[in-house]
Amino acid sequence: MTHSLHRRGSEESLENDYIILVTAAYGYNHEGARDKLLQVLDVVFEAEPDNLGSNETGTIYSGVTLEEIKENLTDVPRVRCCFASKEKMFQVIKKINEMDLGLSVVISGLIDNVVDMANELDLKPHSVNLSLEVWGNVDSLPPEDILEVVTMCGHGLVASGLVEKYIEDVSIGKITPRKAAEKVSHPCVCGFFNPDRAEKIFEKYAPQ
Amino acid sequence: MKVNQDKCIGCGICVPYCPAFAISMVNGKAYIDEEMCFECGNCGRPRVVRCPTSAFEESEGVAVIPRKIRKFFSDPTISDAVTKVPGRGTEESKTNDVTGKVSHGEFGIGIEMGRPCHGTTLHQVEQMTRALAELNIEFEDCNPVYHLMEDPSKGTFPDEIKDERMVSCIIEFSAKEEKLEAVMDVIKRVANDLDTVFSLDLIYRFDDEGNIPIIQKLNDMGILVRKNAKVNLGMGRPMVKD
Numbered sequence: 398m399t400h401s402l403h404r405r406g407s408e409e410s411l412e413n414d415y416i417i418l419v420t421a422a423y424g425y426n427h428e429g430a431r432d433k434l435l436q437v438l439d440v441v442f443e444a445e446p447d448n449l450g451s452n453e454t455g456t457i458y459s460g461v462t463l464e465e466i467k468e469n470l471t472d473v474p475r476v477r478c479c480f481a482s483k484e485k486m487f488q489v490i491k492k493i494n495e496m497d498l499g500l501s502v503v504i505s506g507l508i509d510n511v512v513d514m515a516n517e518l519d520l521k522p523h524s525v526n527l528s529l530e531v532w533g534n535v536d537s538l539p540p541e542d543i544l545e546v547v548t549m550c551g552h553g554l555v556a557s558g559l560v561e562k563y564i565e566d567v568s569i570g571k572i573t574p575r576k577a578a579e580k581v582s583h584p585c586v587c588g589f590f591n592p593d594r595a596e597k598i599f600e601k602y603a604p605q
Numbered sequence: 606m607k608v609n610q611d612k613c614i615g616c617g618i619c620v621p622y623c624p625a626f627a628i629s630m631v632n633g634k635a636y637i638d639e640e641m642c643f644e645c646g647n648c649g650r651p652r653v654v655r656c657p658t659s660a661f662e663e664s665e666g667v668a669v670i671p672r673k674i675r676k677f678f679s680d681p682t683i684s685d686a687v688t689k690v691p692g693r694g695t696e697e698s699k700t701n702d703v704t705g706k707v708s709h710g711e712f713g714i715g716i717e718m719g720r721p722c723h724g725t726t727l728h729q730v731e732q733m734t735r736a737l738a739e740l741n742i743e744f745e746d747c748n749p750v751y752h753l754m755e756d757p758s759k760g761t762f763p764d765e766i767k768d769e770r771m772v773s774c775i776i777e778f779s780a781k782e783e784k785l786e787a788v789m790d791v792i793k794r795v796a797n798d799l800d801t802v803f804s805l806d807l808i809y810r811f812d813d814e815g816n817i818p819i820i821q822k823l824n825d826m827g828i829l830v831r832k833n834a835k836v837n838l839g840m841g842r843p844m845v846k847d
Contacts, residue, residue: 402835499840501700502841556626
């Protein structure tokens with residue numbers, strides 16, 4: 398799954414947009430990984446992520462608790478969440494590195510920033526999954542602001558129609574940009590959606 | 606999914622949540638066009654749409670092929686029985702530090718058909734896989750798309766499943782770097798004929814100096830590479846040997 402890839406937006410808006418995914422490889426090191434992932438979840442939660450969830454439960458913004466996420470971890474579990482701060486992201490990588498759990502750690506974000514963080518911890522990045530943009534019938538896609546919001550849910554569950562509805566509601570003052578961002582985040586069950594970035598996009602439509 | 610018409614009170618809150626635009630109001634009640642529906646489950650999740658009368662129900666036949674295919678590739682709460690990976694499920698670069706699926710001198714490709722916004726049918730997927738198969742591509746077998754193929758060497762799918770629609774599925778393979786230009790030429794050609802979209806991934810190893818030299822090659826071919834990506838930090842153990 399590549400659902401934290403292909404997030405759209407300017408370098409400036411992606412500056413504070415990081416996803417961490419910690420996982421075991423099925424058939425290689427997945428046995429015993431569940432307990433390690435529970436330790437990682439504690440580290441992540443202490444760092445106060447801007448979103449956290451799991452496919453099995455949904456996200457903290459939709460009312461799920463850390464306990465529910467922990468109870469529902471599968472045999473090939475994954476910890477995934479979103480940070481809207483480079484510093485917070487760095488501190489989490491640092492702690493997981495100190496724990497030396499042997500799980501694969503993947504960070505989505507601006508390549509230069511992620512490599513800088515790795516270098517600071519003497520980590521040697523192994524592989525990269527590059528986004529080579531969208532191809533095909535691209536003229537039929539919605540406008541860029543809507544794409545920036547919907548691509549924060551790589552599972553494709555945040556509908557463009559939902560973003561349009563909340564842009565409209567924000568523009569007539571029916572809802573605040575923050576509330577709209579949180580409402581739109583609900584379909585993203587895994588916790589990759591960044592409500593802070595979405596709020597900034599909705600703010601552009603708020604009445605002055 | 607379908608709407609229990611006896612339970613629906615016609616409030617319409619569900620309509621904008623559907624990524625397939627399959628929900629509309631008909632005679633004052635929500636109605637799902639099952640041909641358009643991806644079976645992603647969005648509308649039925651109590652923490653998403655929050656339908657006040659819990660009027661959404663599973664479609665008949667969603668537990669069996671061919672309709673099951675829609676749900677499998679669209680609903681991230683489902684895991685593949687073969688790969689054990691959730692949703693559209695591939696490991697791509699996430700565990701490459703342990704699995705070594707993509708080595709130095711190689712590149713991996715993920716073609717995320719239907720992403721973003723449009724979704725895809727397996728007819729459209731086959732347009733791409735048939736063309737790539739002509740390059741003697743070996744599709745990744747630890748990927749659910751592979752297991753739907755009738756003949757992976759030809760990139761073909763059985764007729765009876767080709768009309769199924771889904772949020773997205775990922776065509777995945779790796780190849781030697783000298784094949785890069787030929788692969789990209791095929792992808793460009795098929796893209797021009799497609800009635801949907803796809804997001805394109807390229808998986809690669811950092812070199813010993815921590816650089817990604819393939820970016821320059823791609824730029825020289827006129828292919829844009831976004832500044833944001835997924836970086837595997839190399840913390841998995843046992844680390845694959847080169």
